[in-house]
Amino acid sequence: xxxxxxLLHDVAFRWPRQPRPCLDIPALRVDxxxxxxxxxxSGGGKSTLLGLLGGVALPExxxxxxxxxxxxxxxxxxxxxxxxxxxxxxxxxFNLLPWLAAIDNVLxxxxxxxxxRERAEKERSPRDEAGRLLAHLDLAPDLWRKPAAxxxxxxxxxxxxxRALIGQPEILIADEPTSALDAxxxxxxxxxxxxxAAAAGAALLFVSHDAxxxxxxxxxxxxxxxxxxxxxxxx
Amino acid sequence: xKAVLTLALKSAWARRLxxxxxxxxxxxxxxxxxxxxxxxHDARESFSQSVSGVDLVVGARGGxxxxxxxxxxxxxxxxxxIRMESxxxxxxxPAVAWAVPLSLGDSHRGFPVLGTAxxxxxxxxxxxxxxxxxxxxxxxxxxxxxxxxSAVAAELGYRVGDRVTLSHGMEALGPEHGDKPFRVAGVLxxxxxxxxxxxxxxxxxxxxxxxxxxxxxxxxxxxxxAEHVRKFELRPKEIxxxxxxxxxxxxxxxxxxxxxxxxxxxxxxxMPGVALDELWQALSMVERTLLALSALVVTVGLAGLMxxxxxxxxxxRRELAxxxxxxxxxxxxxxxxxxxxxxxxxxxxxxxxALLAAGIFLFAPLLQAHFGIIPRWRMFAPNEWMLLAAILAxxxxxxxxxxxxxxxxxxxxxxxxxx
Numbered sequence: 001x002x003x004x005x006x007l008l009h010d011v012a013f014r015w016p017r018q019p020r021p022c023l024d025i026p027a028l029r030v031d032x033x034x035x036x037x038x039x040x041x042s043g044g045g046k047s048t049l050l051g052l053l054g055g056v057a058l059p060e061x062x063x064x065x066x067x068x069x070x071x072x073x074x075x076x077x078x079x080x081x082x083x084x085x086x087x088x089x090x091x092x093x094f095n096l097l098p099w100l101a102a103i104d105n106v107l108x109x110x111x112x113x114x115x116x117r118e119r120a121e122k123e124r125s126p127r128d129e130a131g132r133l134l135a136h137l138d139l140a141p142d143l144w145r146k147p148a149a150x151x152x153x154x155x156x157x158x159x160x161x162x163r164a165l166i167g168q169p170e171i172l173i174a175d176e177p178t179s180a181l182d183a184x185x186x187x188x189x190x191x192x193x194x195x196x197a198a199a200a201g202a203a204l205l206f207v208s209h210d211a212x213x214x215x216x217x218x219x220x221x222x223x224x225x226x227x228x229x230x231x232x233x234x235x
Numbered sequence: 236x237k238a239v240l241t242l243a244l245k246s247a248w249a250r251r252l253x254x255x256x257x258x259x260x261x262x263x264x265x266x267x268x269x270x271x272x273x274x275x276h277d278a279r280e281s282f283s284q285s286v287s288g289v290d291l292v293v294g295a296r297g298g299x300x301x302x303x304x305x306x307x308x309x310x311x312x313x314x315x316x317i318r319m320e321s322x323x324x325x326x327x328x329p330a331v332a333w334a335v336p337l338s339l340g341d342s343h344r345g346f347p348v349l350g351t352a353x354x355x356x357x358x359x360x361x362x363x364x365x366x367x368x369x370x371x372x373x374x375x376x377x378x379x380x381x382x383x384x385s386a387v388a389a390e391l392g393y394r395v396g397d398r399v400t401l402s403h404g405m406e407a408l409g410p411e412h413g414d415k416p417f418r419v420a421g422v423l424x425x426x427x428x429x430x431x432x433x434x435x436x437x438x439x440x441x442x443x444x445x446x447x448x449x450x451x452x453x454x455x456x457x458x459x460x461a462e463h464v465r466k467f468e469l470r471p472k473e474i475x476x477x478x479x480x481x482x483x484x485x486x487x488x489x490x491x492x493x494x495x496x497x498x499x500x501x502x503x504x505x506m507p508g509v510a511l512d513e514l515w516q517a518l519s520m521v522e523r524t525l526l527a528l529s530a531l532v533v534t535v536g537l538a539g540l541m542x543x544x545x546x547x548x549x550x551x552r553r554e555l556a557x558x559x560x561x562x563x564x565x566x567x568x569x570x571x572x573x574x575x576x577x578x579x580x581x582x583x584x585x586x587x588x589a590l591l592a593a594g595i596f597l598f599a600p601l602l603q604a605h606f607g608i609i610p611r612w613r614m615f616a617p618n619e620w621m622l623l624a625a626i627l628a629x630x631x632x633x634x635x636x637x638x639x640x641x642x643x644x645x646x647x648x649x650x651x652x653x654x
Contacts, residue, residue, distance in 0.1 A: 051649035056559060077564060084562020089650060091560075094553050097242075099249030111238035112562035175651075 003068060005171050005203035006030040006053060011062035012229075013048055021060070023048050024228040028221070032170065035194060035204040037214040040223030046207050049223070050175055053205075054087060055079030067170055084113035088164030088202070090174040090193075095160035098149035102139070105148050106130040106162045109169075116167025126166070133162035137192055153180045157189060165196050172197050172204045178213065190216060236570070239563065243571040246554070247578065250547060254579050257540045261583025264536035265626050266590035268529040272622055273591070274602070275522050282515055285428040286507050288360030290487050293317070293325065293494055294476040296501035300517060303510040306337055306476040308429050309347035316473035321499050325479065328493065330486045333358050336474040338441045343401050346387050348434045350441035350471075356382070358480055361428045371395050372421030378440050378469070380420035386431035388422045395419050401434070401444065415444055439469035479504070533626055537580065537633040544576055544637035552648065555641055560650045569642040576634020577627075584626055 008028040014021040023045045030036050040046045051057035052064050055071045056079075064071045067086055071079055088109070096105045110117035110126045120126040134144055137158040148156060157177055164172055174193065178186040190206075194216055197204040206217060214220045247254055286292075286307050294302040295315035304311045319336075326334035335358055338350035353374045356367050372395035375382055383393055393399065398416045417436060425431055446467055481490055487506060494504035548555075555568055563571075595612050615623065 047649075047651045050651070054560065054650050056646075056649040080562050080564040083560070089560040091557075091651070095557065097246070097554055097557060100245060108561050111242075 003032065004029050004065070005032045005034070005067060006205065007065040008052075009063050009065075011052065011059045011064060013045075013052060013057065013059045015048075021229050023052070023059075025049075025062075025226050026228065028226055030171075030203050030205055032203050033198075033201050035197060035216075035218045036206065037217035037220040038205055038207045038223060039209070039211050039214065039220060040207060041209050044223050045227060045229070046175065046223065050089075050173060050207070053171075053173060054083050054089065056083075081113075084109065085115045086169050087171045087173055088166075088169040090157075090160050090164045090172065090177045092176040093153055093156070093180040095163070096148035096151075096156055099147055101145050102148055102151060102155075102159045103127065103130050103134065103144040105159055106134060106166055108163060109167055113167065116169065118167075120167040130162065130166060133165055133196070134159065136196060137162050154185050154189070157181065158192070161189075161193055161196070165200055165202075168200045168202065170202055172202045174204065174206045176208050177206075178208070179210070186213065236567070239567045239571050240574055242558070243574045244578070246551075246571070247575045253543050253547070254575075257536075257543045258579050258583045258586065260536040260539050261533075261580060261626075261630070262586035262590055264529070264533040265584050265587030265623075266594065268526075268533050268622060268626070269587065269591045269619060270594055271525050271529045272619060273595075275526065276616065276618070278518075278522075279515065281427060282511055284362045285511070286359075286361060287364050288358070288480065289478045289507050290481045290484060291479040291491060291494065291504045292476060292507055292510070293322075293479055293502060293504045296503045299503065299505040299510045300514045302476065302503060302505055303507065303514055305339065306478070307507065309339060309349065309433060316475055317477070317502060318500060319470065319472055319474060321497060321502060322474055322477050324499065325477065325494060325497070325502075328490070330481050330483070330490050330493075331479055332482045333480045335359070335478045336438055336471075337476045337478065338438055338471060338473075339475045341401050341441065341444065343387075343399060343434045344391060346384075346432050346434050347429075348401050348436060348441075350436055350438045350474075352438060355435065355478075358478065359430070361426050361430065365426070367426065367430065368424040369421045370424040372419070375420045375435070375437050375440075377418070377420075378437060378443055379415060379417045380436070380440075381417040382421040382423060382435040383419055384423050384431040384433045384435075385425040387434055393419050393422070395422060399434075401436075438471050438474070442469045442471045443467070534629065536583070537626075537629050540576055540579055540630065541633040541636050544572065544634065545640065548572075548637055548641055548644065551641075552644065555645050556648050556650055559645050559648070563645075565642045565645050568645045569638045572638035572641045573631070573634045576637065577631055580627060580630025580634070583630075584623060588623075 006029065008025050010027070011023065011025045012021045013023040038046075048057065052059060052071075053066065055066070055074070058072055066082060069082055071082075074082065096102075097108070100108075107126055107130050110120055117126055120129040123129070124132070131141070131144065135141070139155060139158050139162075143151060143155060148159060151159065157180065160177070164174070172193075177193070178189050181189055190213060193206075194204070204217075206213070292302060292306050294306060295317050297315070301311060322334065322336055325331060333354060335352055335355045339347060341348040353376075356374050359367055361367075369382075370385065372382070381399065387393065397419045399419060400416050417440070423430060479490070481487060491504045491506065494502050558568065558571075559565075592612055
């Protein structure tokens with residue numbers, strides 16, 4: 001595979017008015033197409049790390065590279081652009097705009113990123129591509145036009161996964177996407193996600209406190225191992 | 236940017252109930268502000284248009300404003316009359332081109348009755364010097380003939396030839412002069428001035444009506460039939476006021492001083508323009524207070540918009556974080572919120588204009604009947620455009636507050652809202 005999708009080098013981050021940094025990571029690397037399980041307890045600086053990767057927070061020291069772009073050297077506008085173009089985010093729950101239809105939620109990245117729209121319509125219209133992803137993720141077509149708020153949590157997470165995947169971003173970042181699901185559904189969801197990520201050739205960084213989920217990933221990294229800042233309550 | 240605005244629209248639609256209530260508040264308050272401004276403007280207009288071409292208005296000594304109210308607007312009551320001899324002395328002064336006597340006090344179904352001379356129709360001017368015109372009939376000739384203003388004709392459905400009965404005093408239900416009905420001799424064309432609401436009769440008719448009256452009530456047991464009034468002296472002993480036109484406007488101060496120094500009785504001469512200004516000054520306090528109050532109401536409406544949007548921010552925190560994760564910049568978040576506020580304000584102002592139009596349509600007859608103001612729907616005047624722009628600008632400022640707050644919030648929250 002080509003160069004690293006994500007590369008952190010000697011990164012430290014401190015929240016304003018905090019005496020000590022909450023993140024101090026000498027190195028972290030996720031290669032293109034690699035599926036990495038990042039194990040970390042709640043409040044271990046996970047959210048902060050995701051903020052750094054998304055370019056909505058900047059480290060006080062070190063460099064964060066996403067697809068070869070050194071984020072600290074980019075303008076805020078360019079970081080927003082890079083995030084829109086290259087990263088699909090999946091959160092714990094409440095991932096969707098509740099008043100928007102499921103399929104329109106899936107299409108949202110195409111309105112924010114021309115690149116993802118172009119990729120989505122390479123073979124078919126973006127709407128058909130959204131439908132294809134939803135069908136792959138086992139969401140019945142009669143649910144596609146329902147407002148997201150009317151779907152169950154499991155259905156919402158599948159819509160969120162389709163949204164993260166549309167337009168083939170190079171990187172998928174999932175933050176505890178299964179914590180709101182029961183055990184059998186967790187496994188099904190992770191299998192679906194891994195399959196789609198592999199099909200799209202995307203690097204997947206899957207963050208969870210639940211080590212039992214690690215089995216299917218190429219590699220497991222424990223946040224407590226790479227973070228030199230002592231584990232402390234979340235800022 | 237278009238995508239962000241579309242999302243803003245859809246998001247606002249999802250919260251249409253609360254935003255709708257805010258919109259109604261903005262609509263009502265801006266309609267109120269526009270209405271006050273319009274009535275103010277129209278009132279000033281009707282005031283300044285109500286009389287022109289008259290150099291002096293003469294009455295018994297008292298307040299100039301009161302004299303104008305009585306002689307021109309036919310409202311209130313004169314405290315004293317002036318003697319006919321005084322009027323004739325003034326009328327024969329070499330500087331005076333014409334003099335028209337006015338006698339007030341009776342009414343017809345709420346409309347004031349003005350006793351005057353037929354000259355009145357020739358000399359009275361309004362607006363930019365327009366003369367009175369008859370839409371049908373002519374000036375009164377016989378004693379018991381009347382000329383009615385256009386509003387009187389329209390509201391009571393009178394036409395030339397109809398018979399009407401006057402009542403004593405200004406109250407609609409005062410004692411009737413039922414034994415001496417009047418024939419409508421003419422109907423005046425609309426002027427937009429108090430003339431429209433006036434019943435004009437000859438000075439002699441006023442005397443004839445009151446032949447058997449004393450102290451405001453009919454003398455018991457005395458009745459003089461209409462056909463016999465000619466046998467009496469009908470030249471009035473007193474009148475209420477007089478309108479004076481001079482040969483040369485340059486003489487106006489001299490003539491005014493001459494009348495004010497008149498030896499026979501204490502008189503007062505006022506220049507209508509000056510007195511109208513004074514009258515307007517007296518009212519402008521009220522008018523400005525009203526305008527300030529309505530501006531305050533608009534501010535309250537827009538503060539409501541700000542409060543609604545700020546309150547919604549907490550529940551929308553997650554929504555904003557999702558948009559951030561999708562690539563929306565803080566600037567786009569700011570735009571989204573501000574656009575929402577501006578949209579609600581703009582729609583509110585539009586609805587307010589519609590309310591104003593409906594209000595004018597519904598309340599025009601009432602305003603005209605009670606205040607003599609004739610509000611008409613017309614395009615906005617420059618000062619009204621200024622008000623509309625001010626409302627929108629304030630709405631923009633009010634929307635920027637939640638906008639900036641959302642902007643800061645999205646910067647602090649990043650991708651995961653901290654509640």
